Amino acid sequence: MTPEILSLAKYLASSRAEFTLSEMNLYLSRKYEEKELYKILKPHFYDLDLVCDAHFKCIKLVKQPLPADESVLRELEGLFKTPRLPARIEKLVESYIEHSCGKDWHTGETAREIRENIVKQKEEYWGGKSQYPKIRIISYLLYHFPVYFCQYQYLLLDLFRSGLLTTKMSILDVGSGPGTITLSTVDFLQKLLGIYSKKNIDVKLNIKIDTIEQAQENINCYNELTSSYLSNETDNASITITEPFHAPAGAAKPQEDADLIVFSNVLAEMSIPPVERADAVERIASGSKNLTIVIIEPADLVNSTALRVTQRALVKKGFNIFSPCTLIWGIGCSGGNCWSFEEPGNIQVPDFMKKIARTEESYRYINTDMKFTSVILRKDSQVKHAYRAKGKFVRLANLKKHVGKRVNIVASVMSGNLGDEKTFVFKVCDATTSLPCYAVLPSYHMNDANRSLLEAGYGDIVEIFGTLIRENKAFSSYNLLITRNTAARHAN
Ligand SMILES: C[S@@+](CC[C@H](N)C(=O)[O-])C[C@H]1O[C@@H](n2cnc3c(N)ncnc32)[C@H](O)[C@@H]1O
Numbered sequence: 001m002t003p004e005i006l007s008l009a010k011y012l013a014s015s016r017a018e019f020t021l022s023e024m025n026l027y028l029s030r031k032y033e034e035k036e037l038y039k040i041l042k043p044h045f046y047d048l049d050l051v052c053d054a055h056f057k058c059i060k061l062v063k064q065p066l067p068a069d070e071s072v073l074r075e076l077e078g079l080f081k082t083p084r085l086p087a088r089i090e091k092l093v094e095s096y097i098e099h100s101c102g103k104d105w106h107t108g109e110t111a112r113e114i115r116e117n118i119v120k121q122k123e124e125y126w127g128g129k130s131q132y133p134k135i136r137i138i139s140y141l142l143y144h145f146p147v148y149f150c151q152y153q154y155l156l157l158d159l160f161r162s163g164l165l166t167t168k169m170s171i172l173d174v175g176s177g178p179g180t181i182t183l184s185t186v187d188f189l190q191k192l193l194g195i196y197s198k199k200n201i202d203v204k205l206n207i208k209i210d211t212i213e214q215a216q217e218n219i220n221c222y223n224e225l226t227s228s229y230l231s232n233e234t235d236n237a238s239i240t241i242t243e244p245f246h247a248p249a250g251a252a253k254p255q256e257d258a259d260l261i262v263f264s265n266v267l268a269e270m271s272i273p274p275v276e277r278a279d280a281v282e283r284i285a286s287g288s289k290n291l292t293i294v295i296i297e298p299a300d301l302v303n304s305t306a307l308r309v310t311q312r313a314l315v316k317k318g319f320n321i322f323s324p325c326t327l328i329w330g331i332g333c334s335g336g337n338c339w340s341f342e343e344p345g346n347i348q349v350p351d352f353m354k355k356i357a358r359t360e361e362s363y364r365y366i367n368t369d370m371k372f373t374s375v376i377l378r379k380d381s382q383v384k385h386a387y388r389a390k391g392k393f394v395r396l397a398n399l400k401k402h403v404g405k406r407v408n409i410v411a412s413v414m415s416g417n418l419g420d421e422k423t424f425v426f427k428v429c430d431a432t433t434s435l436p437c438y439a440v441l442p443s444y445h446m447n448d449a450n451r452s453l454l455e456a457g458y459g460d461i462v463e464i465f466g467t468l469i470r471e472n473k474a475f476s477s478y479n480l481l482i483t484r485n486t487a488a489r490h491a492n
Contacts, residue, residue: 175266324459
């Protein structure tokens, strides 16, 4: 890189709304091909605020929220209705497996070894610790990667709806593993750009993705998958993926001016108590002002409740919960022991998963169930639902006084249906109590007045009028019986 090229690009980027790379030759001491200039400047596009297209026309980018009008949103939501790995990613993962383990990886001794690792990895992972020597990354790609890739796009959709995704973004993927979050983000943004272009909405993107990862073999896999994926340039987008920072997250320095930091299935792997994990998050986040933090963990009891402990420790440090929890009465969440997760459904089985599952007990190698616990945090008091309760409702913390009576309550729906088709059961929470509360709707009581309970999404707020309170002493919990005389309505 000659300093002359960079300083000229800086000058042009600061003084013009657009220019072509060939124009640079008017001012340089020697002539360069446009392609050469593009290659030299590409790693600097993010800092220069430039997006350069296939014709080498460079445009100065203004940072603003990505337009999320109704028609764009509907189309984007439509794309995620049948969640699956995109064909290109599926192919990429399968070729990685093939060249790591040979073309016949899904038969014979290699397949046996991989299957053994998948089972072992599941056991260790739920136990909260995991090592990734060599074949482990293959097992991870085959078993965990597809679901984690797809479920993250649900959270991205939420960030997009709320205006938290912008045209210029610095993203940090902590504990990146093989690149699940990085690849999922790029795929999401490319789909979005496709929709903009179809609708003739002129949007350009300038994205930089940094990573912190402690395992070298995962870094190797990350580098290979992301560089192959990005080898096709995307028009209207400059996407820079930097070399992963090889270190434990606890030792990483604060990330400067990040817009989005993602901890996906990594905090539970840190061998420190959940409260102390908040220190690592806070330190990494301390260099960024206008930041969104996304933390995702598995939905099982141990990891899910641990995330809520970390979340509360982060709130004490000055972060606010954007979603899924709403402080309905304006007071901080007192709920310890909170087990709440979302279940957006199943993904389609990728071909490579089908191949490794062609054996006895194939169900052991099929993983399609999206089920996760997450929190989105901000520091500027922005929240997804700004709802506040007014006097006509009973706080869940006060239910003891109302057992056997009909009362009005307002709460967030904090689970999918935990019951069955005969009796719908939803965990509900208003952030005033740590005792679990469940709205219980027998199907024979369902009618137009109370049906909206079923239609509420995870974290949505419902006002419930005339619910009968029952105490479940055996489980130290309360049931809020919804009968045909109970009305429920959305409140966010
Ligand atoms: C379960 S994988 C998750 C990978 C990816 N984020 C995803 O959601 O699929 C956990 C990853 O975090 C890495 N990891 C675990 N503890 C870490 C730490 N303290 N610092 C950095 N990376 C860590 C592991 O090496 C592994 O790549």
